[in-house]
Amino acid sequence: MSQMKIRKAVFPAAGMGTRFLPATKATPKEMLCLVDKPLIQYGVEEAVAAGCTEIIIVTGRGKTTMEDHFDRSPELEASLAAKNKTALLEIARSVSKLAKITYTRQPEALGLGHAVLMAKELVGNEPFCVLLPDDIVDATTPCMKQMVEAFNETQSSILGSEVVAGDAIQNYGCLDCTPDPKNPRLLAVKNMVEKPKPSEAPSQNAIIGRYILTPRIFELLEKLTPGAGGELQLTDGIKALLQFEKVYGFSYEGKRHDAGDKQGFLRATVELALKHEKLGPDFRAWLKTFPL
DSSP states (O other), rough: OOOOOOOOOEEEOOOOGGGGGTSSSSSGGGGGTTTTTHHHHHHHHHHHHOOOOOEEEEEEOOOHHHHHHSSSOHHHOOOOOOTTTTHHHHHHHHTTSSSSEEEEESSOOOOOHHHHTTTTHOOOOOOEEEEEEEEEESSSSSSHHHHHHHHHHOSSSEEEEOOOGGGGGGSEEEEEEOOOSTTTTTEEEEEEEOOOOOOGGGGGGGEEEEEEEEEEEHHHHHOOOGGGGOOOOOHHHHHHHHTSSSSEEEOOOOOSEEETTTHHHHHHHHHHHHOOTTTTTHHHHHHHHSSO
16 A cells, blocks of 8 residues: 655634734734744745645635735736845745645634535545644744654654643643654544543643644544534544544644734744844844833
């Protein structure tokens, strides 16, 4: 049997971003600028670094600026070329060259599982990865690249995971898992619990916004009974997948920034700005003079 390869990445991006209002009233949350790039570009670059050549963005109403961002802008390029601003011209062009990007619509926000299901026809019968734009992972080796390497070893679905402290586990999907004796970063999953009470959590291993899934997930999502609000939860689909295939958690190396709310976004901005090659030194010097 030939080894399965990861070529496609799915980005659920149809949500309304209400936690960022009023900034997201007319601007997609995924297009909010984190230092010098929109949120979603960090994820797309991570997927490309992991070997993905096709990016599938699941959008909704009012999200066309994402399409414009990853498309060419002839007027902007002509203006920059006329002014001999070659460095800026290359930056503008490089965004449109990242990968082949296609879009599909999620008519209603009916859960993460439903968003993933909307990509079924574009993904086809092959494994794929899912990246949530809210989660920015700062890592020497990109998080998804680490996970693809683990997939190449296991040929099984992989869920990005990190250990969270104390009661924080109640905010996440939680893995009931056992470390693999050959690779302690791999966690053999027995079950998953969505947002458990801390006293009932089977572990402190939280699921984060990085997934590699086999195509069987689509038929299982189609068979799911919608939960509260008519939503299809991806966690429920993966729990069903456990009946047919092995599923692993993966403890990645790197630091995750939860940019899904204002506080997390601000913290990510400061930390990534400090690490920025050009902006970092001056920004650090300014912070030291700032009265706290």
